[in-house]
Amino acid sequence: MELGRINRARVESITPQGYYLELETGGSVLLPGNRNKFTLVEGEIIDVFVYTDSEDRPIATLDKPLAQVGEFAVLTVKEVNRVGAFLDWGLNKDLFLPFKQQLGELQKGDRCVVFVLEDEKSGRIIATEKIKSFIDPDTNDLHIGQRVELAAYEVTPDYVDCLVDYRYTGRLMMTPGMERIYIGDTMPGFIQRFTSDGKITLNLTPIGYKGVMKSESPNAVMQKLEAAGGFLPYGDHTDPETIRREFGMSKKTFKKIIGTLFREEKIVITEDGIRAV
Structure with missing residues (x-):
């Protein structure tokens, strides 16, 4: 069984104590309750959360926790x-x-x-x-200007370190006039930039267009291409950090966009970059 997580299970038998479940991952567990609380039938497939009771025995519940193991x-x-x-x-x-x-x-x-x-x-x-130690260091799928959910976990007079989308970490610098932030406060935010070592700098307001795209749309790529005279030296050969710095997006997102533009016959992809048609 996957302790501390949602498990798929089949109702194996019904007893006065509750329902014995056969877990898809192996083993069985008791779901306490009677027909006055909820009604299940033998053979029914359900999703349950498996954890331990006060005596550390595995037990199931139909209730969903606010977080599972690994979250x-x-x-x-x-x-x-x-x-x-x-x-x-x-x-x-x-x-x-x-x-x-x-x-x-x-x-x-x-x-x-x-x-x-x-x-x-x-x-x-x-x-x-x-x-x-549990925070994901790989931020390749994030881009500058992206709206994210923040949860403050370390607060100092100068900065606040936040969980970013409950997966990554970023730093919000405190400036005069900002409302005080406490540990556990949650709020929307925006990715302002990435430092040279890959760390995220955050802002509470959207950033403007200052030589960096804030959109993932093909139109935004075309605007940057036209501003450069119809040619940009970026493509599959370009390293991810250069793509992130120049376009404010991951290389994965960039490749999807230029693929769309190529299929629409708006660009030509060459060995040394992309060219407007």
Whole structure:
């Protein structure tokens, strides 16, 4: 079974305790409940979330959590005791955030940015605020000007580090007059630029057209091509960073666009670049 994730299952048998399910990935698990709560029939195929009960036994639920194992989330602290914090993740049993996985002192009602994982030692599903090692460093599918969802996880007087689309990381520089941002705040943002080492600089407002395309449309490529006199020395041979710097998009997106323009007979693709027809 995939603990901490949504599993496809078949109703194997019905008992007074609930429904025993045969999981598509192997094994069986109990879905507690009776016909007064919901009605299932033998052989029915359903999707359930599999986690552990208070005695660390695998158990299924039809409820959907706010995050599964392998995902980031912004969650609220429901309780703090001598062993750690417990987070509301949309299920009856709260998500455990051990003290050793925390970055600072938490109190009831605080919001925190966490990654959900299965603890290697205990086998339990837990959360960690130490999220940096789980962030995706490959930003090739992002482009300058792209609208993204942000979640602040580190706040300083000068900058705020944010999750970008709950997958990447970026930095928002604080400027005079900006509203204060707290850990756990979520907001829309825009990719302003990429630094030489591939890191993302963010802005809360869309950027203008300043020698860099902010659109992925074929028309925008044609405008840049015409402004260059009908020829641009970019194509399959061009490295991804050059494409990102010149066009504000990934090489994958650029290749799709020039492929569309070629099929529409608006450009010719040569060994050394692209030329307007």
